[in-house]
Amino acid sequence: MRIVSLAGGIGGARFLRGLLAASPDAEITVIGNTGDDITLFGLRVCPDLDTVMYTLGGGIDEEQGWGRSDETHVVKEELAAYGMEPQWFGLGDRDFATHIVRTRMLDAGYPLSQVTEALCDRWKPGVRLIPMSDDRTETHVVINDEQGRRAVHFQEWWVRLRAAVPAEQILLVGADEARPAPGVLQAIDEADVVILPPSNPVVSIGTILQIKGIREALERKTVVGVSPIVGGAPVRGMADACLTAIGVDTTAQAVLELYGSPLVDGWLVAEQDAGVGLDGVVVEARPLIMHDAGAAAGIARAAVDLAVRLS
Ligand code: GDP
Ligand code: FO1
Ligand code: CA
Ligand code: CA
Numbered sequence: 366m367r368i369v370s371l372a373g374g375i376g377g378a379r380f381l382r383g384l385l386a387a388s389p390d391a392e393i394t395v396i397g398n399t400g401d402d403i404t405l406f407g408l409r410v411c412p413d414l415d416t417v418m419y420t421l422g423g424g425i426d427e428e429q430g431w432g433r434s435d436e437t438h439v440v441k442e443e444l445a446a447y448g449m450e451p452q453w454f455g456l457g458d459r460d461f462a463t464h465i466v467r468t469r470m471l472d473a474g475y476p477l478s479q480v481t482e483a484l485c486d487r488w489k490p491g492v493r494l495i496p497m498s499d500d501r502t503e504t505h506v507v508i509n510d511e512q513g514r515r516a517v518h519f520q521e522w523w524v525r526l527r528a529a530v531p532a533e534q535i536l537l538v539g540a541d542e543a544r545p546a547p548g549v550l551q552a553i554d555e556a557d558v559v560i561l562p563p564s565n566p567v568v569s570i571g572t573i574l575q576i577k578g579i580r581e582a583l584e585r586k587t588v589v590g591v592s593p594i595v596g597g598a599p600v601r602g603m604a605d606a607c608l609t610a611i612g613v614d615t616t617a618q619a620v621l622e623l624y625g626s627p628l629v630d631g632w633l634v635a636e637q638d639a640g641v642g643l644d645g646v647v648v649e650a651r652p653l654i655m656h657d658a659g660a661a662a663g664i665a666r667a668a669v670d671l672a673v674r675l676s
Contacts, residue, residue, distance in 0.1 A: 373569025
């Protein structure tokens with residue numbers, strides 16, 4: 366079976382680990398979000414691609430959910446001693462190596478999709494990981510605080526400001542010109558089923574859906590989504606601040622309506638959210654907390670089973 370899954374960072378990666386366990390014989394293609402990407406100290410950092418690659422490749426900091434296991438921060442401390450900014454984003458020593466390799470390859474002219482493939486040669490994530498686009502896009506957030514109204518990079522809003530300053534607008538800079546990376550539309554066309562994991566509906570899934578042609582390709586497929594919102598709150602992180610910014614309630618119902626039909630054909634919600642519904646969508650309620658890899662596998666199996674039944 367051929368499965369395509371979109372993915373952001375932690376929520377996507379943990380779900381994918383479950384999907385690999387639940388469907389060991391499937392050919393899985395992951396379309397990764399690159400809206401979180403940022404250039405720091407001259408290095409291109411792709412947090413969501415790296416979170417997927419490290420999680421599936423066994424190199425993730427399990428507790429934190431992002432960054433490398435067994436990490437040290439000597440370079441960060443030395444940069445800070447020089448007064449180098451920004452100091453609000455913590456790159457670890459091992460992680461730095463990934464960004465150095467990536468940046469060298471990008472500067473040599475390789476597209477991000479080929480760079481990602483090369484990085485995955487080391488990590489062997491067990492899936493084909495493709496960035497949503499080789500064209501550079503970045504999520505920026507319009508805020509209004511004591512320094513006035515301005516746009517900041519998504520990471521500055523998320524990490525430095527902890528999404529505590531209300532977002533007036535969230536935009537994907539470069540979206541109009543960005544094309545899907547090679548292989549993205551073909552993988553979707555050839556997929557038996559498509560899964561939307563419980564990733565951030567605005568800055569992970571919503572971002573990927575903004576790349577020209579991706580939503581239209583997905584609408585031709587059987588798509589099952591897993592709600593990242595359980596009992597009216599994100600399971601982890603600050604997705605509620607992102608949803609509020611685009612005028613969407615933090616509920617499993619509102620996220621389903623945001624994705625909408627005909628995009629979504631099946632929707633998994635938590636048991637306390639039973640009652641959610643939308644014309645044209647089959648909704649199932651089941652436990653949705655990924656306590657461990659086994660729980661994630663159970664959720665992934667339920668998503669694939671529903672998709673197969675609907676296809
Ligand atoms: P990020 O890029 O690291 O923020 O990760 P994603 O965008 O892939 O996923 C973030 C979303 O995952 C958040 O909105 C969480 O609510 C959701 N999430 C995290 N853990 C779980 C879980 O165990 N169950 C469900 N249903 N959602 C989860
Ligand atoms: N998240 C933080 O909250 N603080 C950090 O200093 C930080 C550094 C970082 C470095 C590399 C990386 O791949 C991810 C990193 N993250 C950090 C996570 C990341 O910024 C966000 O959680 C996601 O981009 C949001 O989806
Ligand atoms: Ca992300
Ligand atoms: Ca559909």
